[in-house]
Amino acid sequence: MAPDAGLEPLLSPKSVALVGASPKQASVGYVILENLLNRFKGVAYFVNPKYDTVEIAGRQVKFYKSLSEIPEPVDLVVIAVPAQVVPQVLEEAGKRGVKAAVIISSGFAEVGNKDLEDEVKAIGKMYGIRILGPNCLGVYNAFNGLDTVFLPTDRAGRPPAGPLALISQSGAVAASIMDWAARRQIGLSIMVNYGNKADVDDVELLRYFGQDDRIKVITIYLEGFRYPREATGFLEVAKEVVKKKPIIAYKAGRTSAAQRAVRSHTAALAGSYEMYKGLFRQAGIIEASNIREMFDMAKALASQPLPRGRRVLVLTDSGGMGIQAVDSLESLGLEVPEVPESIRRDLKRELLPFSALGNPVDVTGSATDQHYKVVLEALLPTAFFDMALVITLMQVPGLTQNLAEYIIDAKRFKKPIAVVNFGGSELVQTFTKTLEEAEIPTYSTPDRAAKALWALYEYAKIRRVVRT
């Protein structure tokens, strides 16, 4: 399905004008200019009456005096000028037929200037301009290179295109997530931070990403809603979206002092945390207990098939790590059933004498790549297991990079696999990279992999419920 047309000019414009563009390095107007110049795949125009043509990074950049001077149509205007000038810019944009605006500028309702924000809203309404912000980071879209994040890339990295989207109530949290995801090559294609929500809000963004087929998993950083009706709208839209793709939310502001801080930070009514928990449950949203966990689950949900049940095969070369995995899986309500006796007899012939065959299947520290292959092929396709948690401590002498191929090969059984790989050597890193590139999610500790498998099981349950 094609996404809702309303937000297209905002998130996927063909042409953008930056008002408040600047040749002064490190300024907000410069960083966004540089983003658009270097990576935007559409046409970008830069507006600042103080300049004509300036050489920037070896290129001649033309500055327009005003929006009205731009000869071609403009889909999106990005506004980075002082707050009091914003209404005038928006008015000009309206007259030109601009369809959307990202207002980066702060100095509105968040500092008590509610009248100025109301004025901006009214202008937007009058001209039919959809507004993101004010007081926001705006949009990062790796698909088309639209990037209004005013933090230089050497401070805040930009993640590669991929199946994840993030809707974040906090700009700084979003920027740090992008920087972190860039370093780890996590495919976070789209980030939207909506600031004061004068017009476009989380509900509408959620609906949009629900319809965008390039996005496989939607992640949400939320501090709270302002009005009960926001919560209701969110619930309704989320219920529809989870029929097609998983939503994972991390709600910050759970305790009393934290709720006090939420009020001061985003003016949201934090409400009781129990209310949000209930809302997520009703909507079929998977809840994360921190940001790292949100992306641990997201990468499994974006890459793995859904399991038919809760039975996990734990395959390990370390008894100790296997035990840790079982601890985590069982605490999450997943099962680690014993391997049936008949299959054990067959396995016994092909594994080392002192391997444990129960479950965890412990191929021991003397294991070779081949032992993993034998176990995966003997057990994963059977009706006894729904998914696999595979621990590969590469510190033991017999394992090589080839093991990655055997694990990737097991994707043909169409059951979820999560790999645990703890350590720091080059081998560990190359091995991890190979698996991740083949869309096998890897984790540094058993608890993180267990939580990711749990998310798959949980979403499979949600899908069964919402379909009926």
Next chain:
Amino acid sequence: MAPDAGLEPLLSPKSVALVGASPKQASVGYVILENLLNRFKGVAYFVNPKYDTVEIAGRQVKFYKSLSEIPEPVDLVVIAVPAQVVPQVLEEAGKRGVKAAVIISSGFAEVGNKDLEDEVKAIGKMYGIRILGPNCLGVYNAFNGLDTVFLPTDRAGRPPAGPLALISQSGAVAASIMDWAARRQIGLSIMVNYGNKADVDDVELLRYFGQDDRIKVITIYLEGFRYPREATGFLEVAKEVVKKKPIIAYKAGRTSAAQRAVRSHTAALAGSYEMYKGLFRQAGIIEASNIREMFDMAKALASQPLPRGRRVLVLTDSGGMGIQAVDSLESLGLEVPEVPESIRRDLKRELLPFSALGNPVDVTGSATDQHYKVVLEALLPTAFFDMALVITLMQVPGLTQNLAEYIIDAKRFKKPIAVVNFGGSELVQTFTKTLEEAEIPTYSTPDRAAKALWALYEYAKIRRVVRT
């Protein structure tokens, strides 16, 4: 106090003989030979009747035919020969007056050969040789370079000298921890893995590290004890040790399937997890819920002063991250009290207009290094706060590497500090490294920093109790 003399020859020998040394690359006998050749600070002898003198990595290495051929005294013998030959080697060692043995070889009680293990124990007893193992990784000691870990350094990195010791019931878990700690430059000086515990056990090791003044924090990876009297001995010794330094334990094998796996892995009676929890509580041992958390707490305990109370100042440039920190701190029973009105008035003059002054103190995304300095100096020395959780999202434009100096400078207030630094850019990494080198513990997410501060508070409580 000087450590118990009994384990000195085992952990800090002046001379070592490796029986089963080999010039064949990647073999167990080769890796240990290479470890001793390259890094051991005492005298190393190599025993293998098949060789005379062999050039290894550009050096002429002499092989002795047997232990008795070695002209000088030997403190420790490291045995890496097939199980059935071990008694004979140990007998020879006894006749030479060797005081300690690390038996790397497997093939004893763990595979049902209890008689062979009993024979080895009897020989040890007869000659007064203290035995570590059999079936173990043995000892890694960064202080004197003793290293019997038979996994090559490119697979399993070796961490630098520092204030932490690890006693691990699992060899593979220990090796992966070492590799991980090496990559992160975590000062894990000593690792001991005791295998079948024929003689030296966790209780004695705990007592020894309790007396070694170079060790500031003892970490323990435990699957379970074999007999109730082991638990009793452990409790008694731990109670004494925690008067001097913290012990952190991670107990694996908590659920029923995990306990089944524990029996198969280390033949330990896992017992109910509740029993271990009770034991740790009685002993004053801090419990970790996974390996990462164990070292998160350990690095704070090794570097920070103990807090007088539970009141935490949260200082942040991101409202969202501040809220997450408060969530975690309050769930752990720590307090985030509001900044007194009188101090707020003073702070207001020196910070940006829209900073939040309650607690979290949010200097906002427009903050400079100087704003952090102002807040730390105004609040940390006061009687209102016992410790600080400082969030420095370096993605915002105004922060520089200098901020690290201001935070380091706040050590003079003699209150614990933990820093949260999320992201992936070079700046984030350099900043983190500077802080860590100055012994300010840093964490990637607020929940990890909060848990580390909790551990400091918890240990302060334990110290107050055990002293009375």
